[in-house]
Amino acid sequence: MQEQIKELRRQMMDAIGGIHSKEDLADFWQNYLGKNGQVAGLMKNLRSVAKEERPTMGKLINELKTETEARYQAAREKMEEAELAARDRKEQIDITMPAKRDRVGNLHPLTLTRNEMVNVFSGMGFEIYDGAEIEDDDHNFTRLNVPKNHPSRDMQDTFYITEDILLRTQTSTGQIRYMDAHKPPIKMLSPGRVFRSDSDATHSPMFSQMEGLVVDKHITLGDLQGMLEKFCQQIFGESVRTRLRPSYFPFTEPSVEIDVSCFKCGGKGCSLCKGTGWIEILGGGVVHHKVLANCGIDPDVYSGFAFGIGIERVAMLKYGINNIGLLTQNDLRFLKQFREV
Numbered sequence: 001m002q003e004q005i006k007e008l009r010r011q012m013m014d015a016i017g018g019i020h021s022k023e024d025l026a027d028f029w030q031n032y033l034g035k036n037g038q039v040a041g042l043m044k045n046l047r048s049v050a051k052e053e054r055p056t057m058g059k060l061i062n063e064l065k066t067e068t069e070a071r072y073q074a075a076r077e078k079m080e081e082a083e084l085a086a087r088d089r090k091e092q093i094d095i096t097m098p099a100k101r102d103r104v105g106n107l108h109p110l111t112l113t114r115n116e117m118v119n120v121f122s123g124m125g126f127e128i129y130d131g132a133e134i135e136d137d138d139h140n141f142t143r144l145n146v147p148k149n150h151p152s153r154d155m156q157d158t159f160y161i162t163e164d165i166l167l168r169t170q171t172s173t174g175q176i177r178y179m180d181a182h183k184p185p186i187k188m189l190s191p192g193r194v195f196r197s198d199s200d201a202t203h204s205p206m207f208s209q210m211e212g213l214v215v216d217k218h219i220t221l222g223d224l225q226g227m228l229e230k231f232c233q234q235i236f237g238e239s240v241r242t243r244l245r246p247s248y249f250p251f252t253e254p255s256v257e258i259d260v261s262c263f264k265c266g267g268k269g270c271s272l273c274k275g276t277g278w279i280e281i282l283g284g285g286v287v288h289h290k291v292l293a294n295c296g297i298d299p300d301v302y303s304g305f306a307f308g309i310g311i312e313r314v315a316m317l318k319y320g321i322n323n324i325g326l327l328t329q330n331d332l333r334f335l336k337q338f339r340e341v
């Protein structure tokens, strides 16, 4: 019997060393410590041992049982620890790993340009006025000194909704709306979309303008030039100059076209300025006395200047965009190139 106990202990010790998984552990339990396991088997065999030896053998078997249980427990704890360590390793976060980059969006080049232009005028104290895109003939034309059947209506190909309602062709409508609601001193800036039946590489049926209006006592064409030269320098660079050319708009008298010296070649002549050294940038003039009177402002007391700038045109010049269609096609390869600086 004593030999059997020794032999079982040897086997048990071997088996302990061979435990590598939960299954091995369960097998070990069943094999040695289970109800029908080998230790219990030895106990059963005790009956065949001589009576005098039974207490000694019983004690030895009990010792073996205790030791086996202790070793089983130790093996189990070791396994649990190993499992925990493995899980820790798996769940460990490597903080040195490069992060996944989120793609950062950017503003549309037209929005960038508009914001930049608005910022310059806001800094000069202009109030922003949002007009409506659907207008009536009265505000878009008649009260801007463009009576029905006047030939200057042909300057703009208009989308009519009814005989009297139209998509505004110019932000100049904002002049009338604003002067109806506000009296001088006035410093108003109205950026917005306008519509004309016109389409080629530099014209789009929908485009944006920015209207400016200043009305107060003693406002002259000189104020217009001074303010717009400052504007051009902030948008195109400190070294640019401006010049006025006589022009015609029904709502200003005198009317001017304002050119900026070419910011690419410095005025020497290049492809951007078509060899002239100058780039036409906006229209403006002294507000026609009839327009002031149409809004209940006394033209003998007050005078003003007004101007209108195409925002797409400024964006195209600034960024070297050669086709206005690119601004509405939403091609990401194009749009991704613009960043606020």
Ligand code: DAH
Residues within 6 Å of the ligand: 169, 170, 171, 172, 211, 212, 249, 251, 252, 283, 284, 285, 305, 306, 307, 308, 309
């Ligand atoms: N409304 C004109 C256009 O669309 C631009 C313009 C010219 C606006 C002269 C003005 C101005 O306020 O004074 O062509």
